[in-house]
Structures are given as structure tokens and as C-alpha cells.
Amino acid sequence: MRVSFLNARVPSLHLSWIIVCAGGPGSGKGTQCMMIADAFKFTHLSAGDLLRKEMVSDGENGAMIRNSIKEGKIVPSEITIRLIQKAIESSENYKFLIDGFPRSDENRIAFERIVGVEPDLVLFFECPEEEMIKRVLSRNQGRIDDNIETVKKRLQVFHTLNLPVVNYYSRKGKVHKINAVGTLDEIFEKVRPLFAAFSKDGPRN
Ligand SMILES: Nc1ncnc2c1ncn2[C@@H]1O[C@H](COP(=O)(O)OP(=O)(O)OP(=O)(O)O)[C@@H](O)[C@H]1O
Ligand SMILES: Nc1ccn([C@@H]2O[C@H](COP(=O)(O)O)[C@@H](O)[C@H]2O)c(=O)n1
Numbered sequence: 725m726r727v728s729f730l731n732a733r734v735p736s737l738h739l740s741w742i743i744v745c746a747g748g749p750g751s752g753k754g755t756q757c758m759m760i761a762d763a764f765k766f767t768h769l770s771a772g773d774l775l776r777k778e779m780v781s782d783g784e785n786g787a788m789i790r791n792s793i794k795e796g797k798i799v800p801s802e803i804t805i806r807l808i809q810k811a812i813e814s815s816e817n818y819k820f821l822i823d824g825f826p827r828s829d830e831n832r833i834a835f836e837r838i839v840g841v842e843p844d845l846v847l848f849f850e851c852p853e854e855e856m857i858k859r860v861l862s863r864n865q866g867r868i869d870d871n872i873e874t875v876k877k878r879l880q881v882f883h884t885l886n887l888p889v890v891n892y893y894s895r896k897g898k899v900h901k902i903n904a905v906g907t908l909d910e911i912f913e914k915v916r917p918l919f920a921a922f923s924k925d926g927p928r929n
């Protein structure tokens with residue numbers, strides 16, 4: 725059993741592999757993360773999914789999260805980090821795929837301060853804007869942000885807030901760019917070789 729250290733640095737995370745998946749709305753991060761998690765036994769933590777779950781719970785932040793998602797805005801970092809931390813601490817795994825976080829420099833800096841770790845690798849799914857819009861508008865999962873008005877706002881946030889995070893990790897040599905156009909299997913075949921280094925289960929040395 726792993727020990728809980730909510731609101732403090734998480735020592736067991738230092739023994740874990742952390743891989744971040746970045747990309748614009750509809751670039752296919754979530755889809756590829758599910759395939760990676762399944763093939764390589766990673767725990768997939770989608771920041772958006774965690775926030776959507778929190779949004780429909782009875783929690784005090786539900787209305788604020790709903791409004792942020794509807795407007796394509798970034799939810800305050802402490803809230804998202806608390807959800808990610810809770811999910812990590814309730815897992816027995818030592819391999820985490822964090823999908824859609826950090827989404828801003830503020831997210832990144834708060835995560836480093838609160839959790840005290842940096843990702844080992846950042847996968848950046850690059851996709852043309854028209855393709856991302858097409859995918860989002862045909863997603864059909866009942867998401868309140870899957871409409872043209874919100875997608876336009878999310879694309880703006882992607883350029884102004886998300887890309888600086890990718891650029892930051894790129895300067896540290898941590899980013900691997902994936903062309904996200906193609907079939908699911910074609911994209912997964914580009915991702916697969918990167919995970920050979922993470923095939924072992926259990927804590928890292
Ligand atoms: N390579 C692909 N080709 C065509 N459609 C795809 C591809 N990958 C994913 N999709 C579809 O596009 C939609 C968006 O994919 P997905 O939810 O994985 O994107 P995302 O990057 O997680 O987006 P968001 O940031 O909005 O959560 C889904 O309906 C998915 O089935
Ligand atoms: N770090 C994050 C991640 C997401 N959000 C909010 O959730 C929305 C949907 O996220 P997806 O990853 O599922 O696309 C996103 O547009 C934000 O409103 C966030 O605030 N912070």
C-alpha cells in the first residue's frame with residue numbers, strides 16, 4: 725500500500741515514471757493514451773476527465789469547473805493538481821500517463837512546487853487545426869465544450885498557454901513530437917518505440 729501525502733510532496737512519485745501527453749483539442753491525446761495505457765500498463769490520468777467527474781460531484785467547485793470548461797478556460801491549478809495527486813496516491817502503479825496537464829506555465833510551476841517532480845517524457849501530438857476542429861465536432865460524447873464557439877476559445881488557449889509549456893519542456897530535451905494525422909494504429913506505431921524504455925513494472929531505480 726502506498727502512503728498518502730496529500731498537500732505535500734509525494735515521495736513515492738519519485739519512484740514513478742511520469743509521461744505527459746500534450747496536444748490541442750481533438751488532437752487524439754486521450755485516444756492514444758488509452759492505447760498506451762493498455763499496451764504498456766500505464767495508469768492513464770486525464771486532467772479533463774478528472775475535472776468533469778469533479779464537476780458533476782457535489783463538490784463546492786462544481787459550478788466553477790463547469791463554467792471554466794464551457795468557456796475553455798484553465799481551472800485553478802490547485803484544484804486540478806489535488807485531483808491528479810489523489811488519483812496517483814490511490815494507485816498501486818508506478819507508471820503514469822498524465823493527459824492534458826500541465827496546460828499552462830502556471831499549472832506546470834504549481835505541479836513542480838506541490839508534487840516536486842518533472843515528467844520523464846512529453847509526447848506532443850501535432851495536428852492541423854482544421855482536423856482538430858473536425859474531430860471535436862464529431863466526437864459525440866456529450867461534452868459541454870464540443871461546440872464551435874468553445875473550440876475556438878480552446879484553440880486560442882492552446883496557442884497562448886499550452887504551447888509555452890511544450891516549448892519549456894522542449895528546451896529541456898523532454899519533448900517527442902508525434903504527427904497525429906493518420907489512423908489510430910499508424911499513430912500508435914510511432915508512439916510504441918518510445919515506450920520500450922518503460923516496459924518494466926514496479927518502482928524505478
Ligand atoms: N487519428 C485519428 N483519426 C481520426 N479521428 C481520431 C483520431 N484520434 C482520435 N480521433 C477521434 O477524434 C476525437 C478526439 O479525440 P480525443 O478525444 O482522443 O482527443 P483529445 O486530444 O483527448 O481532445 P481533448 O483535448 O478535447 O480531450 C474522438 O472522437 C476520437 O475518436
Ligand atoms: N490542466 C487542465 C486540463 C483541462 N482543463 C479544463 O478541462 C477542459 C477539457 O480538458 P480536456 O483535456 O479533456 O480537453 C479544458 O478545456 C479546460 O477547461 C483545465 O482547466 N486544466
Ligand SMILES: [Mg+2]
Pocket residue numbers: 753754755770772824
Ligand atoms: Mg481528451
